[in-house]
Amino acid sequence: MLISGIRTAFIASALLFVTCLPALAQFKIAKLRYGGGGDWYANKTALPNLIKFCNTQLGMNLAPEEDAVDVGSRDLFSYPYVYMTGHGNVVFTPEEAENLRTYLAGGGFLHVDDNYGLDKFIRLELKKVFPELELVELPFDHPIYHQKYQFPRGLPKIHEHDGKPAQGFGLIYEGRLVVYYSYESDLGNGWEDQRIHNDPEAKRLEALQMGANILSFVFTSY
Numbered sequence: 016m017l018i019s020g021i022r023t024a025f026i027a028s029a030l031l032f033v034t035c036l037p038a039l040a041q042f043k044i045a046k047l048r049y050g051g052g053g054d055w056y057a058n059k060t061a062l063p064n065l066i067k068f069c070n071t072q073l074g075m076n077l078a079p080e081e082d083a084v085d086v087g088s089r090d091l092f093s094y095p096y097v098y099m100t101g102h103g104n105v106v107f108t109p110e111e112a113e114n115l116r117t118y119l120a121g122g123g124f125l126h127v128d129d130n131y132g133l134d135k136f137i138r139l140e141l142k143k144v145f146p147e148l149e150l151v152e153l154p155f156d157h158p159i160y161h162q163k164y165q166f167p168r169g170l171p172k173i174h175e176h177d178g179k180p181a182q183g184f185g186l187i188y189e190g191r192l193v194v195y196y197s198y199e200s201d202l203g204n205g206w207e208d209q210r211i212h213n214d215p216e217a218k219r220l221e222a223l224q225m226g227a228n229i230l231s232f233v234f235t236s237y
Contacts, residue, residue: 041076044230045084045091047099047125051106056083057130058100061206068206068223069230073163077230087111091118096233097125100203102132105140112143119144119186119193124233127196128203131176141186141194150184150196159183159195162231164224171221173214174201192236195229202226 046062048055062081069075084090084097087110091097097118107115119125127137138150153159153169160166160183170183181200185192204212205222214222 041078043078043082043094044096044098045082045094047097048083048085049099049101049105049107049111050086051104051136053101053103053105053133053136054130055099055101057102058128058203058207060208060211061100061203062098064208065206065223065226065230069227073227073231075230075234085111087114089114091115092121092123095122095124096230097123098128098203099125099137100128100130100133102130103136105133105136107140107143109143112140116144120188123193125194126229127194128200129196129198130201130203131174134198137196145186145188148186148188150186150194153183153185153192153195157183157185158236159192159228159232162228162235164228166225166228170197170200170202171218171225172200173205173218173222174212176201192232 044062044066046055063079066077066079066081070077081098082094084094086107091114115125127133127141129137141150155167155169160169170181172181176199179199182198184196184198186194202222202225205214205219206226209216209219
């Protein structure tokens with residue numbers, strides 16, 4: 016079955032990462048391309064910088080550049096981690112929502128990173144994917160905050176917008192975190208080249224460490 020197949024592939028990727036085999040073939044992560052007019056392509060330097068950090072600091076073997084994958088594409092099932100960001104509107108067709116649900120239920124993982132302005136749109140679209148689930152704030156003792164790097168107060172605040180605290184939400188499907196939603200944090204901006212936002216190096220490091228925790232969680236939480 017498709018679901019068992021994708022989960023088996025993801026578990027194999029996790030085991031390879033954990034055992035750190037020297038002959039590992041590189042595997043890829045992807046950015047989600049969606050409709051509705053929002054800038055899904057935002058933060059162009061973010062994922063390459065996060066990938067480089069994870070490869071250097073955690074010994075991962077990620078390909079240096081991410082792919083872009085459509086919500087409704089079967090190619091979605093090739094990626095254990097998919098990143099979604101933007102500032103504006105998001106629309107999933109019924110077919111795209113069903114495809115994303117199958118991907119997530121079968122072992123995939125979606126990281127939604129609010130780039131300021133995404134919130135009111137993504138909450139509605141996630142309801143199309145899992146109408147029976149509610150986004151819940153993850154407790155500070157959740158494993159995603161305690162991988163290689165410790166975040167005892169949860170998601171770090173990288174950029175100020177409305178003065179709200181950074182919050183990490185999740186969709187839990189059959190006991191497994193399938194969607195992590197970083198809100199009011201701007202993690203992806205913190206991953207970008209320093210010249211783009213001129214963030215202090217300490218903030219950029221904090222963002223990269225939290226991103227590394229997310230990827231580590233994805234590959235070791237089966």
